[in-house]
Amino acid sequence: MPRTYFDRDAPIVALATAEGHAALAVIRAAGHGAIDLVARCFSRPNALSAAIGYRAVHGWIVNPRSGEKIDEVVVLVFRAPRSFTGEDAVEISCHGSPAVAKSILDLLLNEGFSQALQGEFTFRAFAEGKTDLVRAEAVNELARASCEAARHDALQRLSGALSNRLDAIRDLVIDVLADINARLDYPEDESLDEEGRWMGILQRARSELDDLIQGYPGSKLRQEGLLVVIAGRPNAGKSSLFNLLVREERAIVSPEPGTTRDWLESWISIGEFAVRLIDTAGLRNTANTIEAEGVRRSTALLSRADLILYLVDGTTGIDAEDAAFVTRYPNAMLLWNKADLPMCAPAPSSWLPLSAKDIHTFGRFESILTDSLRAQVRGAEDARDFEAQVRIAGERQARLVRQARDALCQASEAHVAHAGLDLVALHVRESAEYIGEITGEIAPDEVLERVFSTFCVGK
Ligand SMILES: Nc1nc2c(ncn2[C@@H]2O[C@H](COP(=O)(O)OP(=O)(O)O)[C@@H](O)[C@H]2O)c(=O)[nH]1
Ligand SMILES: [Mg+2]
Incomplete structure (x- = not known):
């Protein structure tokens, strides 16, 4: 065996x-x-x-x-x-x-x-x-961290910040559960005030869980990296920008429109993030079947991108195709390329002048790019709070936090519907168990096997 x-x-x-x-x-x-x-x-x-x-x-x-x-x-x-x-x-x-x-x-x-x-x-x-299980998972996250943001967050979890926060939430829930159970055992002690207080505490636990759930998409991007797609008409300078960001000559740069027929990709670091950077084929309508397939794939990538860099050749300016793109992808970062050339027109407002041939404008572009990735990752969160925030990691933790939150919602619905204190207690207990499963306080053998089998050998 x-x-x-x-x-x-x-x-x-x-x-x-x-x-x-x-x-x-x-x-x-x-x-x-x-x-x-x-x-x-x-x-x-x-x-x-x-x-x-x-x-x-x-x-x-x-x-x-x-x-x-x-x-x-x-x-x-x-x-x-x-x-x-x-x-x-x-x-x-x-x-x-x-x-x-x-x-x-x-x-x-x-x-x-x-x-x-x-x-x-x-x-x-x-x-x-x-x-505990959260810190054990953080060991694996650290071993796999591919960027500074992933390292930072994993280390924070390894040092116990998330476990402490989850334990504190679980304590709130378990205290209420103990009180409810005492009431179920001695119903004569009934006081309605108490129920209100319990629901208040559960509400606090729920909003803590909500915070963790809200931080998860950002946490995932910090851990797994962002998809950044370079788009624009043929000859806008996409491959030149790709090469500059990748810091090597990977993409074929050519004055001949339609040279990049498929897409190229590379993992790079931008600021503290890991980025999967993609140089797409030009997006023009074309009769060439290979190029058309490239365009189809590019469009599919655009719909999944965390950030789109859209380039226009500033010496030819914006045409109807560019305008349509900008309308369709209003969050794209708009880049006015070839700013080094004398015949380049001044950049219209909301377009950032750039030269894929000039390292000086490139430095400024890189710092703007890093800022917009940061904004993308933190979403609606306040910039100052975001760095210090404790984040959950991985689908397992995210699923259990959601289940713990949902069980508390059900407890409060049961309370509002006067469905009986025993039903409230049932949901509260469920919630405590879900939280306990995150830290491994309660974890069936098959859960442990599943968690640890994703680790490297030797870890
Ligand atoms: N002067 C200048 N030429 C550029 C710049 N960016 C790209 N080019 C030139 O424009 C042509 C098309 O560039 P490429 O990167 O292949 O464009 P793509 O078709 O969008 O990938 C090439 O000849 C590049 O050398 C730029 O910022 N300044
Ligand atoms: Mg190209």
Whole structure:
């Protein structure tokens, strides 16, 4: 039978660094007996077995059966409970080639370790009570963060800001639940005032949950990045702008209209955000079937874009097609390109003059672009509050926060409809359980398996 997360007796091992060549690779092992098992494959077994926690021990990984040396390494020792998983653990820093890492891993698997499942180290930390589920997920978010905004938010969750906020909301709900249950047990203590007070507290919890729900779209953009699409008529300078933003010559730039027949894309950083930047084909009506397909795909991307950069060649100006585009996509950022050329007309108001050939106008454009991405991400939120805000992450958290909020709405509807205090209590309890599931206070095994199986191996 394959191992599961709940087989926690086995010591586990995995490569913690990316596959491929690097200066170093790190192999991580944890679990009961992990230090002694590694010591059996180490040139200085006694030094390792006797090492206190947080000690680094230098030596060689050696095959105990053949005596063959495999690599020169440094082994960092962690003693339970003062380790990431709460168990005895080691991290072996070896030379960073796939050949070295694989030989060491194979040896350790042969000597009694089990291959760790995805996220199993973090699962064990959770199971040992070292972390709650929100913070465990934040570990994975940090490992995957692709931009500064994602790093910032994940770190905030790792440090417990979201867990504390959720615990505080859950406390409000549970206090009310306890009071309602006491009333159900001793109905003679009835006082209508009390019910009003309970509903007031639940309303407060609900508006806290609403805040978290409202922040979610922005949180998702900060974590997953934004889709930015460059559009405009052929020859407006789209590919030139794309190359400038990507900082390399990817797109073919040509004075021949209709050169970019499909779309090109690249992930780049703009300010603190990850951006999927797309250079579209020109949007003209065309009889050429390949180009027409490019236009169709471009239009589909435009409808999903978080921000559209619309370019016009300032030496030819706005035509009916441009005007139609601007009407159809009123939030597009309007760029008056080729401002370096003497025959370029002055930019009309609401158009930003730009030269895709001149790095000086480009700096100003980049900072305006960053600001408009920030505005897009925070939506209606106040700019100052937004940075410090605690955000939820991922569909799992978002779904549970919505369910917790909806259960509180149902509780208040039951109260208004005089449906009976026991029905109110039922919904209040549901809400508390949903919140408990977010932090993992209450989390069925299959929920945990689903969460941790999205992690990397070695995490
Ligand atoms: N002088 C000048 N030429 C530009 C500028 N942007 C693009 N071009 C030129 O305009 C032509 C079309 O540019 P390209 O980026 O291929 O346009 P696209 O069809 O919109 O992708 C090329 O010859 C570019 O070198 C600009 O800001 N200034
Ligand atoms: Mg082009």
